[in-house]
Amino acid sequence: MPSPPGHQFSTKDRILGAAEELFAQHGFGGTSLRQVTSRADVNIAAVNYHFGSKENLVNEVFRRRMDEMSAARLALLKEAQQAHPCELEPILAAFVEPALALTQDRGSRAFVRVIARAYVEKHEGLRKFMSEQYGHVVREFAKAIADCVPGLSKEQRYWRLDFLAGALMYAMADFGLIKRPSGVSETEHRARAARELIRFSTAGFLADVAQADRLKAEK
Known part of the structure; x- marks a missing residue:
C-alpha cells in the first residue's frame, strides 16, 4: 500500500537533508548511498523510489536550494x-x-559546503544538470549587463560573470581574511560583504570600457 503523501514528502526531505550533510562532509565520491540511508533512517528502496540513482540524488540536492535562489534572483533582476x-x-x-542570503539560513549552510565540493570535484554530471536547469538565469543577467555596459563583448561579459560567481562562492564560504568583528551581527557582516562585493564587481565590469569608448570616439 502506498504511503500517505505527507509521509512521502517527509521521507524524501529526510533523504535530501542527509545527503546534503554527507556530501558537505565527504564529497560526492566519498559518500555512499548506504551512508545516506543510514543517516536518513530509510532503506535503499526509498532512495530508489524517490530518486532512482545517486546522480539524480546529487541533482535534487542542488535543485532543492537552487530553484528558490534562482527565482529570487530573477525577481530582483526584474x-x-x-x-x-x-x-x-x-x-x-x-x-x-x-546567494549570500543562503548563508543566513542555518538549514542551508551545509549546502554552501556542497557547492564548494562541486567546484573541487568537477562533477561533470552535475555541471551538465546545472547548465541545463539554471543556465537561463545566467543568460538573463548577461543580457541585463549588456544593456548597462554595451562596450563589453559577449566573451568579456561571461568571463566577468564567471569571476563574480567565484568571488561570490568565496564570500559565501566566509573563508577570507576579514572575519566578523565582535559586536557585529552575522546579518550586518553579510550585508557588508554583499555591499563590498557588489561595488568591487561593478568596477570590474566597467574596467577598460570607458577607455575603449573614448578611443573609438577619437577614431
Missing part, C-alpha cells in the same frame, strides 16, 4: 530593471544578495 534601468549596481545586487 525589479532592478524596472526601477533602475541601465544601472549596473542593482543588477549585480540581484545576483549577489540571494
Whole structure:
C-alpha cells in the first residue's frame, strides 16, 4: 500500500537533508548511498523510489536550494530593471544578495559546503544538470549587463560573470581574511560583504570600457 503523501514528502526531505550533510562532509565520491540511508533512517528502496540513482540524488540536492535562489534572483533582476534601468549596481545586487542570503539560513549552510565540493570535484554530471536547469538565469543577467555596459563583448561579459560567481562562492564560504568583528551581527557582516562585493564587481565590469569608448570616439 502506498504511503500517505505527507509521509512521502517527509521521507524524501529526510533523504535530501542527509545527503546534503554527507556530501558537505565527504564529497560526492566519498559518500555512499548506504551512508545516506543510514543517516536518513530509510532503506535503499526509498532512495530508489524517490530518486532512482545517486546522480539524480546529487541533482535534487542542488535543485532543492537552487530553484528558490534562482527565482529570487530573477525577481530582483526584474525589479532592478524596472526601477533602475541601465544601472549596473542593482543588477549585480540581484545576483549577489540571494546567494549570500543562503548563508543566513542555518538549514542551508551545509549546502554552501556542497557547492564548494562541486567546484573541487568537477562533477561533470552535475555541471551538465546545472547548465541545463539554471543556465537561463545566467543568460538573463548577461543580457541585463549588456544593456548597462554595451562596450563589453559577449566573451568579456561571461568571463566577468564567471569571476563574480567565484568571488561570490568565496564570500559565501566566509573563508577570507576579514572575519566578523565582535559586536557585529552575522546579518550586518553579510550585508557588508554583499555591499563590498557588489561595488568591487561593478568596477570590474566597467574596467577598460570607458577607455575603449573614448578611443573609438577619437577614431
